[in-house]
Amino acid sequence: MTVTANFMTADGEKHTVTVSPGLTLMEAAVSNMVPGIEAECGGALACATCHVFIDPTWLSKTPAKSDGEIGMLEFAAGVQENSRLSCQIKLTEELDDIVVHIPSTQY
Numbered sequence: 001m002t003v004t005a006n007f008m009t010a011d012g013e014k015h016t017v018t019v020s021p022g023l024t025l026m027e028a029a030v031s032n033m034v035p036g037i038e039a040e041c042g043g044a045l046a047c048a049t050c051h052v053f054i055d056p057t058w059l060s061k062t063p064a065k066s067d068g069e070i071g072m073l074e075f076a077a078g079v080q081e082n083s084r085l086s087c088q089i090k091l092t093e094e095l096d097d098i099v100v101h102i103p104s105t106q107y
């Protein structure tokens, strides 16, 4: 089984990637060269360059933020209610076909 994730750029480009479940959203993006997800710290919750906006239709399905993620999000630009660090979201079957938006400040 695989999980699909859709990354939308601010100019409307859609990057759809399919990966094994258990990878994070960030790992799915980086391994498929999706633009705008630099993930400088490699998922160690120390950079905020993996910032994404969760599409409103998927907000209720994404797991809650940890205190560490909330703290690191303060370093991201243009943070909104639906901001998340993509290295903290594991792609599970429940999140199959998730849609996230890449902040225009990141590419």
Ligand code: FES
Pocket (backbone or CB within 6 Å): 026, 039, 040, 041, 042, 043, 044, 045, 046, 047, 048, 049, 050, 072, 085, 086, 087, 088
């Ligand atoms: S990759 Fe650095 S905080 Fe997510």
